[in-house]
Amino acid sequence: MKDGGTRYEPGASPVISLRGVTAELGSRPVLRGIDLTVNRGEVVALLGANGSGKSTAVRTVIGQVPVTSGEIELFGTPRRRFRDWSRVGYVPQRTTAAGGVPATVTEVVSSGRLSRARFGVLRRADREAVQRAIALVGLADRAKDSVNALSGGQHQRVLIARALAAGPELLIMDEPMAGVDLASQEVLAETLREQVAQGASVLLVLHELGPLEPLINRAVVLRDGCVMHDGPPPQALGQHALPGHDHVHPHAAHDAEPIRTGLLS
């Protein structure tokens, strides 16, 4: 898909559906009744300033943050009864793929295959899928290296390979472009384009549209836990006109040294 893959059938069955969702962190209301739908094959960007509730919205979808009211459905099933997790690939908001103990790229990405592996036993097909996912993000030559030896952008590529390892139909990504160098941004945009071309649905939390802009079908803008805008991406105005935009630019300039990319936002 060279032209950015802006095709989806309106009226197709939703893969994610939030209706009147409210959520609190501590006792502070963070979501005040949001509606959000992602249809099959659609790429939806969730935009908003820091603290507008975009990450919380995504984390209610995966069950990490409990909802106080409202309904969430994944592939038409209420989230509480949803068990088919191999259909969902999730990229949490992270600046690193590393834990407290060294682990190789292959070991980290293998975790993403557990949703398809019965009792945690990885068969040959699973191992091949893991290596394919690593190759997709262009890290095949680093597969046996420790993730500690990677740059910030490469960490993000590992996290995305981990989400792709199960071959999901729906990708949920929380700020996948934060702190990512230009080379990795291009790899990530290309990977995403391929996934969309193969029919994947995507929900992306973004601070700004950036290099993914041509892929995005629809943008939902949050402000103070409410939906402010749901429709075409606000291209005409530019992302700087979004409510509460605070001009943080985690991306390196085109001519910047790649070394700077280790400084994560």
Place this chain on the structure above:
Amino acid sequence: MNLEILDYAFMQRALLAAVLVGITAPAVGIYLVQRRQALLGDGIGHVAMTGVGLGFLLSWSPVWMATAVSVVGAILMELIRWYGKTRGDIALAMLFYGGMAGGVMFINLAPGRSNANLTSYLFGSLSTVSEEDVTAICLLAAFVVLVTVGLRRQLFAVSQDEEFARVTGLPVRALNLLTAVTAAVTVTVAMRVVGLLLVSALMVVPVAAAQQLSRSFAATFAIAVAIGVSVTIGGTVTSYYQDVPPGATIVLLTIGVFILLTALATPLARRRARAAAQAAAQEAGDPAECAIPATRTPTGKVGV
């Protein structure tokens, strides 16, 4: 090598216990280090003291009593981690010191017992490892190995990234509880040999030492267990010949290994960095073929 040490039944028991501790403590510890809860073992050790005290007071086996109480304590800590968001550290502190105070209190209430008994549980003692202790230690160690090796992929995923593990459909809460319970069981396995106050060192330091050399989780696990077994056997034998306390000997040996490996790892890391720089310089060629063998060689030499 003089093997007269094996002629004594108490030393046979002590060595068997030492080997099991050397395997189990790092095997659980690696997941605690991975999830950055390196001191959880220390907390459980404090709680287990109440179990030992209760065992004396009620004339039940202190090992099984300590297991029961530390499992309850570990579950409580895990529950505090879920629900107590703001004052979690304070609640944990109360659990730790409450557990220690409970141990001292119960021991003193127990008829005809003194704190001298408690000392053998606090710092480890070889000569007092009984037949029943060894049975208990074998059963508990089998459980720990079964969990830490059998569920290694699930525990790795949950300890690496809990939020992501949830989306792979893993029972995250159950696995967290299982990790805590396994850590509690390990504390009681290790209690007779290294003692409750030093047990956490054997969970954490071999893993930290192994990390100096390894790049993968699997290698870290293997090296940490190898270090664990070496130091527990070394410490037990030393303590037999030199009449020094086994727990302290084992912990000091472990720290010695850590320092040694850290010193070794510095030139190793430098060589790796140089190899990586060379690979980057030859990027026009074929980086896949240059980078991997060049960086793999050093680990091959030091791998146990």
